[in-house]
Amino acid sequence: MKIVWFLKSTPLDEWHRYSKVLTPSDQETTKPSRFLSFHSARVFPLDMNTAVQLWDGQLSLITTPIPHVATPNEVLVKVAFSGICGTDLHILAGEFPSSKCVILGHEFAGVVSEIGSAVKGISVGDRVVINPNTNCGRCSFCQKAQPHFCKSGGIRSTVGIWRNGGWSQYCRVPVETVFTIPPQITLCQAALVEPFSCIAHGFDLLMPLATTSDILICGSGIIGLLWASLLHFHGYRKVTISEVSERRRGLASGLNMGYQVVHPEVLVHNAKETNLSSDGEWGFDAVIDCSGVPTAIEEAIKWLRCGGKILVFGCCPKGSSIKIDPHTVYTKELQIIGSHINPYTFPKAIQLVKDMAEKYLNYDKLGITVFDLPSYQSALDALSKAEISKAVYEM
Numbered sequence: 097m098k099i100v101w102f103l104k105s106t107p108l109d110e111w112h113r114y115s116k117v118l119t120p121s122d123q124e125t126t127k128p129s130r131f132l133s134f135h136s137a138r139v140f141p142l143d144m145n146t147a148v149q150l151w152d153g154q155l156s157l158i159t160t161p162i163p164h165v166a167t168p169n170e171v172l173v174k175v176a177f178s179g180i181c182g183t184d185l186h187i188l189a190g191e192f193p194s195s196k197c198v199i200l201g202h203e204f205a206g207v208v209s210e211i212g213s214a215v216k217g218i219s220v221g222d223r224v225v226i227n228p229n230t231n232c233g234r235c236s237f238c239q240k241a242q243p244h245f246c247k248s249g250g251i252r253s254t255v256g257i258w259r260n261g262g263w264s265q266y267c268r269v270p271v272e273t274v275f276t277i278p279p280q281i282t283l284c285q286a287a288l289v290e291p292f293s294c295i296a297h298g299f300d301l302l303m304p305l306a307t308t309s310d311i312l313i314c315g316s317g318i319i320g321l322l323w324a325s326l327l328h329f330h331g332y333r334k335v336t337i338s339e340v341s342e343r344r345r346g347l348a349s350g351l352n353m354g355y356q357v358v359h360p361e362v363l364v365h366n367a368k369e370t371n372l373s374s375d376g377e378w379g380f381d382a383v384i385d386c387s388g389v390p391t392a393i394e395e396a397i398k399w400l401r402c403g404g405k406i407l408v409f410g411c412c413p414k415g416s417s418i419k420i421d422p423h424t425v426y427t428k429e430l431q432i433i434g435s436h437i438n439p440y441t442f443p444k445a446i447q448l449v450k451d452m453a454e455k456y457l458n459y460d461k462l463g464i465t466v467f468d469l470p471s472y473q474s475a476l477d478a479l480s481k482a483e484i485s486k487a488v489y490e491m
């Protein structure tokens with residue numbers, strides 16, 4: 097699936113040579129009728145920017161002039177690797193809001209190719225990752241150090257959802273979104289920093305939790321697999337992973353962490369057999385839901401031991417509902433914890449990816465497949481059919 101691109105071997109100074117002959121332009125998006133497709137040629141033109149753009153629910157491969165920084169505080173990133181997230185699938189299915197016309201991609205890593213006049217601490221040539229979520233710094237939530245609830249920022253301003261993102265050779269971003277990465281992380285691995293930043297926030301919310309705890313992860317898509325890896329990295333050994341899909345259970349077992357991997361029906365059966373908390377022994381001290389399936393959450397709450405907690409990490413459909421017995425919540429002192437995006441966790445995520453890269457972040461083991469950008473439809477198809485756990489574009 098990988099293709100050696102013409103541009104990949106082009107040194108930085110050459111990018112600038114080519115970009116300088118162009119008129120700086122903000123026209124990073126274009127109408128579908130003007131699209132130029134390079135599916136057949138499979139070579140990106142040197143002096144243009146190729147991207148996958150969402151326009152009114154439809155994706156197309158477009159080429160536009162290479163963008164340039166438009167304000168003193170912007171950075172232009174030459175994207176190297178850019179992930180497809182479950183959120184992108186929800187956007188394409190019309191279940192999650194986004195700009196009507198936008199280049200998607202909020203999980204990406206690349207090399208800085210241009211900086212605005214006021215940018216400090218970031219240089220051309222730096223290897224970077226982008227935190228797609230910005231915040232205003234002034235609203236009541238920002239003033240309480242809760243930037244993820246920002247009234248105009250947070251999920252309301254995400255790069256790759258509300259402004260052009262990383263399914264593109266070049267991406268113009270505000271300087272505050274740019275983080276340099278250490279040499280130990282490859283740009284390929286760095287595409288996982290954004291998902292890890294969300295997991296790191298969830299992990300903080302879940303703490304404290306003894307390493308002897310029995311933990312259930314619901315769902316072994318890529319997020320469940322990354323959670324499993326993070327728990328193992330932190331010394332948790334009594335982890336069960338429940339997953340409906342046989343193929344995904346295979347991926348979870350293939351991590352070889354000694355974790356129990358089961359179909360959820362096995363847990364339903366076990367719960368009945370042991371009559372649940374009659375002796376308080378069977379069950380889990382913590383559940384991390386990565387499935388986003390309301391019924392899975394409803395069931396898993398019943399499996400919590402006294403003092404147990406559930407982290408609602410997967411994104412359930414808006415407006416969905418579950419039944420909870422508040423008497424049980426009261427008598428068992430249960431905690432239900434929500435986790436939403438990634439406030440202040442990017443530095444932590446970079447550190448995690450650095451420390452976990454060698455042992456845990458093997459793309460093959462995690463079921464991550466790399467595609468070239470023109471193959472975006474194949475990538476999306478493979479992902480929505482759950483043939484792979486994650487797709488990442490290599491530019």
Ligand SMILES: [Zn+2]
Nearest residue numbers: 181182183203
């Ligand atoms: Zn995402």
Ligand SMILES: [Zn+2]
Nearest residue numbers: 232235238246
């Ligand atoms: Zn704010």
